Amino acid sequence: MTTDERPAFGRHDPVMLRRSLELLAPALREPGAVVVDCTLGLGGHGEELLKTFPEARLVGLDRDTEALRLARARLAPYGERATLVHAVYDELPEVLDRLGTPRVQGVLFDLGVSSMQLDEAERGFAYARDAPLDMRMDQSTGPSAADVLNTYPPGDLVRILRSYGEEKQAKRIVEAVVRERAVEPFRTSARLVEVIRDALPQAVKRTGGNPAKRTFQALRIEVNGELAVLERALPSAVDALAVGGRVVVLAYHSLEDRMAKRVLGAGATSTAPADLPVVPEQYQPRLRLLTRGAELPDDDEVASNRRAAPARLRGAERIREANR
Template sequence: MMEHISVLLHETVDALAVKPNGYYIDGTLGRGGHSLLVVEQLNEGHLFAFDKDQKAIEESSKRLEKYLNKVTFIHDDFKNMKKDIEELGIEQIDGIMMDLGVSSPQFDDASRGFSYRFDAKLDMRMDQSQLLTAYDVVNTYDYHDLIRILFQYGEEKFAKQIARSIERNRAIKPIETTFELVDVIKQALPMKVLSKKGHPAKQTFQAIRLEVNGELESLKQGLRDAVNMLSVGGRCAIITFHSLEDRIVKEIFNEFSTVEAVDKRIPLLPEQMETPSYKLVNKKPISASEDELAMNNRSHSAKLRVIERVKE
């Protein structure tokens, strides 16, 4: 098994300001790097660790075996965490962290079909029990739906050409593997794009993965719930890896940390002025250090945003 290096590990856990008796949530357990650093600081406290991927829970439970009395593993999408936590009788949480997107072990496991680096069946499911796969998206979505997801989730300039190429190729035979899909994408792109640095299939693979796993919709729902669940002084720390995720986090955090503007001509005493219940801990996102960038390639696009609840 390849060693998995957690991105922005200390920055994220430090941002939570862990209290030894607090309740914490890791919404994206992965291989448990962030979770381990939190549970090491808990005495009476407890961590609730979520992941859609059962394999991630199995792997990280080995890593966390010294602390299993302080951890509850929950095999679910973090968009359901409010309901899941309430069912356990807990109403408020002292800190929540999420490391969004696909984990390195998921990318590096060729059989999962996430990567254009390995030839594998088109799958891309984080939750292996769900029905929808990348194969279904590529082979059953109509031309207009393909354009929509490529444009919306992949920000792909050549969405129409790629959708047309998919449609043309699958009419002859189904597109079954990652390498077959890469070939279909390459057929659609002009030479000037193919000769550029970076993989020509990157944006299409991202778009299909986001569609298969409903990642952006989960983020919108889960993040709002997460911020609402915080106790006073509690913090929410989110790591994003691309502009679509970061935009959602930035907008939701801004929405919670600002109040509606009041007409300046209305005379108000200071105590009459509404103040927000939340504050941004860092106005600008935190990026990886030079040392981390040198050690971990995946950290290059990572951004960390943190929000704190300051009043009920």
């Protein structure tokens, strides 16, 4: 049971909501349209999709059982128009197959950690409060952040911090972690933050906010396999779109955004050899980009919701079937 029993609508401000709806709108106005919220969370985007497009149906996926419980209560007034599924978003093809809905008109990804996960101290996502080092989005399975810190070889920890946290001081931090875990295994976030602070040079600690931020991000991504899941999920989402269907991706750090840029950009690029005078249809792009680069939240949204600040939004429309 969560320690915070506020209803879902009082705990989460959906990021770039109006722009997300605007981009998805042309695909969702027809009766029977299906939109998938691959990262349902507390149901903020999902509820607005159901309100705004009264003829559409929502399929909501989330790996977090507590988020699903709260979202289910929030979306209960919409009855059978909302189908919520306990699943990771790379399971999208299997979910749609089970539901008998192989093609959909809209897909939304609102990536990263949810407000609920950040706000509940016992989940261990937030470096600003002491809590068990868990960080699992689905607490019923898999190793925790403590397991990663206490058991991974030093080389793997350095790789994770550098690759997933873009942490320049990864080697120094890992050396300190390895020394400390030999004395006593890591169990809480406060001890990890303290070890990171002590390991870093003064000049590094004076810039860039909390010095533990990048390490916590890296551990969270590793624990939940976030980038590997996204690498599988984005192409599956594109494949699931009917012609005229649209996908919107909200990313919160550069690694996610680069992946979205690559997958959507590839779909919007001709696959024809460069010397062909006329490009046959099978080589034509199957996507049309809806955004020029990544769009950012405006100043008013960032002022009212600080968690919107790092958001980067990209969208694309399916314009033809796959190459044959």
